[in-house]
Structures are given as C-alpha cells and as structure tokens.
Amino acid sequence: MxxxxxxxxxxxxxxxxxxxxxxxxxxxxxxxxxxxxxxxxxxxxxxxxxxxxxxxxxxxxxxxxGMDDLILAIADEVYGTAMAGWRPAGDWRADLRDLGLRIHHAYLAHPQAALLTASRVTGRPNEVGGDETILGILRGAGFADPDAVRIYHAFIDQCLAFAILDAATLALPKAAREADEEVWRDTYARLPARTHPNIAATAPLLVAQMNDSAYPAALDMLLSSASAQLGRDS
The missing domain is CATH 1.10.10.60 (Homeodomain-like)
Known part of the structure; x- marks a missing residue:
C-alpha cells in the first residue's frame, strides 16, 4: 500500500x-x-x-x-526551470525552437539529474503545462490534430534524447571527457585520404563540430520539415 x-x-x-x-x-x-x-x-x-x-x-x-516519487518531483522541477518566465513571440517556429533549446539547456544544467529523469513521464504540473503549451503552438499554427501530436512527439522525444546524450558526456569524469574530445583531432584528423577519403576530406569540419551538441541542428531540421508540411497543406 x-x-x-x-x-x-x-x-x-x-x-x-x-x-x-x-x-x-x-x-x-x-x-x-x-x-x-x-x-x-x-x-x-x-x-x-x-x-x-x-x-x-x-x-x-x-x-x-518513496524515492521514485522524489525522482519525479526532481524531473518536474527541472522542466519547470525551462518554462519559467517563457513568453511566446507569436511565430510558431521561433517559439518551438526557443522552447526546445530552453528544455535542453535546463537538463544540461543538471546532467546527473538529466540521466535519472529525462526518460520519465511525470504527469505533474510543469510537465503538463509544457505539453499543453507545445500542443497549443502547433494547433495554433494550423496543424491538424494528428500532425500536431506527431510533431509534438518527435519534438519532445528529440529534445529529451539529446538531453540524455549530452548529459552523459557532461557527467563523465573530466579526464575521460577530454580524452573522448581529443579522438577527433588525434585519430580522425590523421586518417589518410588513401584509406578514408571521406573522413580526410571533412576532417577539419569534424574536429571543429563533433564535440558540440548536434541538438540545435537536429531541431532546425525537424522544424524545417514541419514547416514544409504546413506549407504543402495550406
């Protein structure tokens, strides 16, 4: 009981x-x-x-x-920090991008908590309020309900998945994290074009970008896809 x-x-x-x-x-x-x-x-x-x-x-x-009840409360607190003070600008794509980056940032501010909570569904006020806001933005933009739910699903899962991935990197011991980051420069950048022509051709870009989170780029891709669909359906 x-x-x-x-x-x-x-x-x-x-x-x-x-x-x-x-x-x-x-x-x-x-x-x-x-x-x-x-x-x-x-x-x-x-x-x-x-x-x-x-x-x-x-x-x-x-x-x-119990402790799991506390974990859910922590999850809702982290989500709440992302939503605190947020106001819509009125452009659905800009609003969703801002929300996605805020949620991602809130979890990365607490990487150990992110690993423990980002995969949970709490049903608590901050989470429910955030979901209501996101769905409202999509429906207000003109997406039909099935499309609004599909895009919401992809949007929030993408955000939380990147939060877990990036938090796992931040949670590593400093020496391990730095060693992983150096692999791009010390291994990939030294592969010869004779055996790895594609990596060799893009090595400077890989070194410059691969230690940063891909979430902003992935988020833009998702929003571009949603925007294109909205344009086709209009």
Missing amino acids: AKRVVPESARRRRRPTKQGQVLTHGLIVETALRMLREHGAAGLSARRLGLALGADASTVYRYFR
Missing part, C-alpha cells in the same frame, strides 16, 4: 533542522538536486538526503511516497 502523503500544511517541522531550516517540499528537491550534482545517482538515498537536511531519513517520506 502506498504511503500516505501528509498535506503541506501538516508536514512542516515545528522545530528547525540541525541546519536551522524548516523542511519543505521545495527544500528537499533542491537538496536532492545538489546531491545528484555532487555525487551522482548512486549518492542519492533517503539516508544521505536526511543527513544533508539535518533530519531523520524517515522525514523524507512525510513529503514523498
């Missing part, structure tokens, strides 16, 4: 924690995000979270049904 979640008004501690703070849902999520940033997913547990908060581990379960 799922644990009962105590309403916010009833779950506040009467006394501050050892750090002098009163526990709240937001403080726990913020602390969990910090722990993920510093220690990765393996370092996040109710016991360690309780220690970081200066409270007993069981206190966490007054706010969350």
Whole structure:
C-alpha cells in the first residue's frame, strides 16, 4: 500500500533542522538536486538526503511516497526551470525552437539529474503545462490534430534524447571527457585520404563540430520539415 502523503500544511517541522531550516517540499528537491550534482545517482538515498537536511531519513517520506516519487518531483522541477518566465513571440517556429533549446539547456544544467529523469513521464504540473503549451503552438499554427501530436512527439522525444546524450558526456569524469574530445583531432584528423577519403576530406569540419551538441541542428531540421508540411497543406 502506498504511503500516505501528509498535506503541506501538516508536514512542516515545528522545530528547525540541525541546519536551522524548516523542511519543505521545495527544500528537499533542491537538496536532492545538489546531491545528484555532487555525487551522482548512486549518492542519492533517503539516508544521505536526511543527513544533508539535518533530519531523520524517515522525514523524507512525510513529503514523498518513496524515492521514485522524489525522482519525479526532481524531473518536474527541472522542466519547470525551462518554462519559467517563457513568453511566446507569436511565430510558431521561433517559439518551438526557443522552447526546445530552453528544455535542453535546463537538463544540461543538471546532467546527473538529466540521466535519472529525462526518460520519465511525470504527469505533474510543469510537465503538463509544457505539453499543453507545445500542443497549443502547433494547433495554433494550423496543424491538424494528428500532425500536431506527431510533431509534438518527435519534438519532445528529440529534445529529451539529446538531453540524455549530452548529459552523459557532461557527467563523465573530466579526464575521460577530454580524452573522448581529443579522438577527433588525434585519430580522425590523421586518417589518410588513401584509406578514408571521406573522413580526410571533412576532417577539419569534424574536429571543429563533433564535440558540440548536434541538438540545435537536429531541431532546425525537424522544424524545417514541419514547416514544409504546413506549407504543402495550406
């Protein structure tokens, strides 16, 4: 049976924690995000979270049904930072591009959290609000509902997939990440045209571009395809 979640008004501690703070849902999520940033997913547990908060581990379960419930709250918090303060400019393509880059950036600001949460579906307010906004942009642009859903599906999955891919790179130890980046210069750029004519011909471009995220280019391709379809259907 799922644990009962105590309403916010009833779950506040009467006394501050050892750090002098009163526990709240937001403080726990913020602390969990910090722990993920510093220690990765393996370092996040109710016991360690309780220690970081200066409270007993069981206190966490007054706010969350379990650690997975906390993970979903973290996912919604990260999504919320992407949507915070966003306002539409009125051009559907520019608006979707801006939203995609904002969501991608929000996850990369928390790479360890991205690896843990970007594949999850939370059904929570920030995620639901973002989905409503994206679908509204597409339907407002004139896409029929089946096309709006298809493009939304591709748009959000592309964004989250790149977030996971790019976050995995950022989450690597610095030495491993730098070693991977050097492969393009130290291996690919030195391949002879005799055996690898295509790589040799494009080597300078590969060295210049392959260590950057391909997400902006992929996003532009998706939006160009959607725009072309809209033009054909008009």
